[in-house]
Amino acid sequence: MYETVQFIHSWWAYLVLLVLLITVVLSLVGLFSKKDYGATEFRLALFTLITSHIQLLIGIVLYFVSPYFQALGEVGMGGVMKDSTLRLYLVEHPLIMIISVILITVGYSKHKKKLTSHPKFKTLSIFYSLALIFVLSRIPWSAWF
Template sequence: MYDAIKTLHSYFAYFVLLMLIVAVVNAIIGFTTNKKFTAKDLRISLFALIFTHLQLVVGIILYFVSLKGFTMIQQNGMKLDSASRLLALEHPLVGILAIIFITIGWSKHKKQETAKRAYGKIALFYGIGLLLILSRLPWKDWWNLY
């Protein structure tokens, strides 16, 4: 069970990051070139939103089946070394914060009156979310860098 969920979370991360990068770059291009906001732009932003939410669900399950998640906090309280703190606290919390930003960006973009402003909301909020996620990814575990 643990292995399957962790593998899923680990591979799905590539799609999540790829979709977020595509959405942010697409929004920056739209913002700077005064393009119309088309169905394609909507779909790109929506897919990035759905992918991050799916990763959130898998991440929450992983948090409770992994010995490096909730169990780590139960056993050690807040006395964690930096590698354990990254997996048990920083990565999950910053990940959730990032997804909140992305969700706010999605709902705000829908209320904008011009395409430029809609692109702007996606670029800003998805961009912040992407940077937050990247800042707290367990890169060493992910790519087996030891």
Template sequence: MYSILQMIHSYWAYLVLTMIVIASFNAITKYLSGKEFQAIDFRIALFTLIVTHIQLLIGLALYFVSPNGFKNISANGMSGLSSAARLLAVEHPFVGILAVTFITIGYSKHKKKLTSKPKFKVLAIFYTLGLLLVLSRIPWSNWF
């Protein structure tokens, strides 16, 4: 179970990262150029929201079955974790939850805006914050 969840979480992360980059870039460029909000923009924002939430659910399941997550904290305590173990057991999950929270807030707030410029502004701010958080706590050593 652990190895399957880890594989899914790792490969799904590529889709998540790609979608957050696309959604952030789309929102920033269309905000700066003053374009109208269209159905494709809504779909990009929605698909990004969906894939990030799926990644969060996979990650939470992985957190409780992985020897690197909750089990590691239970066995060693917080003070017994190395920096690499702390990244996997504490920082990566916490910052991932924050990133998904920012993306969710951005998606929810953009729906309440009536015109294009404020919609793109909200999406650009919150999705880019989510992207920066994700990039800050990816365990890069496991990716390469």
């Protein structure tokens, strides 16, 4: 089961990263070009929100079925914090990804309340860019390549 969930989590991450990157780029372009916010931007922001939440749910399942989680019971939290690999997979990656999903959720919610295009693009740009930076900072790159 672990290998299947890990495979899904890894490949879905490519989709999340791609959609998040596209959303950030288009929101920045819209912000600086004074473009009108339309249905395409709304749908893309919503799709980013949905894919990131699905990734979070897959990640939660993966967290509890992974051998790293079993190691937590064996070495304790002190042992996890001393081992950089365990710390990445059990503490840093999950925490930063949860924060990223929260940023995406808050950014999406706040942008819906704005009435004009410029504040919508600004809100999306700020929150989604921060989420992208956080995501990129804690992807286990060695496991991806």
